[in-house]
Amino acid sequence: MQLFQHQNRERNAETRRVYAAYEIAHTAVDFAAALCFLVGSVLFFWQxxxxxAIWLFVIGSGFFFLKPSIRLAREIRLWRMGRVDTLAARAEQE
Structure with a gap:
């Protein structure tokens, strides 16, 4: 099983639930980053x-750093769930 494959999230109800939870986190971080940059941009109107404003840009950049980290964590979790499913299937066959 490989990372970033669509079928990893569609294996069962639990993988779909995990995928949805990580997508919610990813979206929340996306909005937080956008909000930091928007407010930071407005604050630059006043010296x-x-x-x-600079601190909001730094915080927003941190949120942008979190986005791929959340996706990678999600994919690793789904991959590990698939490995457990594979091991369970092998145990049932024996």
Whole structure:
């Protein structure tokens, strides 16, 4: 079984649930990053708020870093679930 394969998330109800939970987390992080960049951009209109704006850009960048991390964690979890299913199927055959 390989990572980032559509069939990994469609094996059973549990893998679909895990996939959905990670997608919700990914979407929440996406919105948080966008919000940080939007508010940071608006704050740049006032020179006195430049430092908070810069910090919002840094925080938003951190959220953007989390996005692929969440996807990789999801794929590893689904891959591990598939390995357990494979081992269980082998045990049933014996």
């Amino acid at each position: 006195s708020l430049e430092t908070p």
